[in-house]
Amino acid sequence: MGIDEAGRGPVIGPMVLCGLVATEDQEEELRKIKVADSKTLSPKKREELSEKIEGIATHIIILRIPAHKIDANRKKGINLNQIEAIKMAEIIDMIKPDKVYIDSPSYNSNKFMEYLSSKLEHKKVEIIAENYADKKYAVVSAASIMAKVDRDAQIKKLEQEIGEPLGVGYPHDELTIKHLEKIARENKGKMPRYVRTTWDTTKQIIKKYEQKGLVGFLQKIGKE
Structure with missing residues (x-):
């Protein structure tokens, strides 16, 4: 399983997390379609890849954290890394994978991993939390793409509502x-x-x- 997010830094819209489950064979398929860090891809390419990813992955979970909930947590002293870790823990507890690869938002990946582990109910999981995991592991790259495509869709939806x-x-x-x-x-x-x-x-x-x-x-x- 790979987990990544989109939308940590913006002032408008949600932060979106994606948990993506793939077998070793499916990971090879993801590599063949050349998944990559979503930030390096054009919107059109992300859309094209997202459709292919949906046809390859075993499970795809999307969690959205609305702007007002991010604000509410920050006002309680829960920082953005902690908010992200809590939601990642929710995804892991839903799927209960044996191993999960995470794109760590913190330079101190070990500290982030410890905090994430403390929020888990499903403790029997091996966590690999690394900076730039979305560049290294196909399953994380794919999660990165799915999260970004979903966030872009949420912004478009907002634009339509607001006009x-x-x-x-x-x-x-x-x-x-x-x-x-x-x-x-x-x-x-x-x-x-x-x-x-x-x-x-x-x-x-x-x-x-x-x-x-x-x-x-x-x-x-x-x-x-």
């Missing part, structure tokens, strides 16, 4: 920032549940428009 482009949801994207500015301006700094309000980018935008709202309120009082 405007969101970009990729990351702080470096002009469309993303434009959308956050628009919402904050219209709602005096208040953000919807699909925005991660514990991110510094969002905090700065919220503060900017909360202050503008306060100034406007004080000016209104002054004129009365």
